[in-house]
Amino acid sequence: MIRLERRPSPSALWTAITPLIAVLLTMLVGGTMFAVLGKPPVQAIAAIFWDPIFGDFAFYYRGQLLVKAGPLILIAIGLSIGFRAGIWNIGAEGQYIMGAICGAAAGLAMYPSESVLIFPLMILCGALGGLAWAMVPAILKVRFGTNEILVSLMLVYVAETILASVSSGLLRNPEGMGFPGSRNFQQWDAAHNTELIAGTGMHWGVAASFIAVIFAYVMLSRHIQGFNIRLAGAAPRAAALAGVSWSRVILLCLGFSGALAGLAGLFEVTGPAGQISIDFNSGYGFTAIIVAFLGRLNPFGIVLAGLLMALTYVGGEIAQLNLQLPGAAIQLFQGMLLFFLLATDVFTNYRFRVGGAA
């Protein structure tokens, strides 16, 4: 008889090694899947985990890892603060879109000025756009007690519709021959989020995500507001008795995560993406939820998780191209990684007992 027994406290050892075990299991099962598909399993796995960092063209892929991880980390940091307080912002994708739209609109209103103030203004408007979009579920929750999960998620679809509308209307490039899509910020120096050091992939958004990591760490571990947030999540009644304002925690958490998601959108639209277009959003807001949990809501864990997710994306593309693996096989592989992580996570809080009565 094998049964699960709850540990008195989460195991530190297992917390540290479950990600490794999950990666190994994924390699094993994923490798088997590749073999069944008739592709060399070792090569395929090396393409995913090795080539982006050490392969022939690593000089390019290393930078791409940062480009891909930057927005994921930035959004996940914001989300993790709320998740710790038990406030579930599922709509970061929408806040990401609105940040990009507001920031881009503020910039485009100034076109073709080359003032140095344009980019800072766009950053500010990007953050405010995301913040405002997150304030809708926040205020509705504070005022009417609505469920922020539903409201924030539904607002993603509203944001997508607004995105489609502005890219074929309000923000459309007047010189774009009637095609939807805004002007390309990469061709406008004053608004271009360039690489800070050429070829490294390091742009302002990546820098901002590292600043956010440190900020979140300091706030959660050293600041009273961070303590309030953790308390509100862990023991709501104790928090209330200690005079923590629940409304303030809600506004703070949703506002903070919305602003960071908005910033991520702004840095993406002015940098790697280049323009507002109908399908500008590529799911970063949703993937960041996974990154936040993969990183165990810990700021430094989120950095590692963001980089790992980026690795599976970039490496997955390499495997697809070099070995002509089907795209769906790569998605399955990524899914496996998350599945095994959650599955092995059981060992953090539980242990197996063999035999004996309950």
Place this chain on the structure above:
Amino acid sequence: MLRRTLLTSAALAVGLAVSGAGAETVKAGFIYVGPVGDGGWTYEHDQGRLAVEEAFGDNVETVYQENVPEGADAVRAITQMALQGADIIFTTSFGYMDPTVQVASKFPNVAFEHATGYKRADNVSTYSARFYEGRAIQGHIAGKMTKTNKIGYIASFPIPEVVRGINSAYLHAKAVNPDVEFSIIWAYTWFDPAKEADAARALIENGADVILQHTDSTAPQAAAQEAGGVITFGQASDMGDYAPMPRVSSIIDNWGPYYVQQVGRVIDGTWESVDTWDGISTGMVGIGEISDAVPADLKAEALGMKDAIAAGDYHPFTGPIYRQDGSLWLAEGETASDGDLLGMSFYVQGLTGDVPN
């Protein structure tokens, strides 16, 4: 010492990679927006890739990447192909336009071919097909076949190519059936079977008995089959599995000859940047078998129109044509210029609703 050996072997590896990509075999890369099994747009581009393999055998190596999102991820996918030694790269969706131009500027020795866009450079060609010619034939058949006089149209994105298709189909349906009405649903996707099926069902519920689609999946065909008594046309690919009903004909994108020609030019060293816009006459736009569900005399008319377009005797946009607001676009006997067609963002007179913007 160890460090040195490592560095040397790394340099050797890079050297090998570079020399392996050059000289005899030409490497042709393809970037796809959907899965190769979509049965529509991407499927036909992949058929073109296979035609290249067949034409050049061992002298060519082809690679492809499917499901590449339009935007920042496309830049990486295209760069990756160029880095890995592709000599010519076909980027097969409109949304790859800026990414293609951006990557091309960094790889001046690689030839780039972008489908359906308008930005060219010394090493960037553009190519597209005159799908509106096929739409004219569809409109003619649709206008005659409809009993409810309601035709549903599943549109993807409000870009000139799609607007042109709607106008062409409408003009030719209206010409044979003055009572015809078009209902247009904008799906904002090229490939999303669930969304496309929903759109088709909504149109059918509102009385449409002809469904035209500018999206790539076969889901609208399946929805029409389920409803019964509704006809459809294959889009991008023949979709012959749904013949003879609901699919009565199709527009087939035939990229093979163009791809073979362009890869051949890379092999010969004669490739240069060109702008290609071909239609029925060169076979880039094919009209799929008109099924027996269409009466014989109508089928003959449709084939007659196809021949006239192929011969250059008939242009689907021949005046008089008025814009939706009632202003004159083309005078009696005048035909549309390519410039007008490429930037078309208005409906013709008689269509209801607005082009989203």
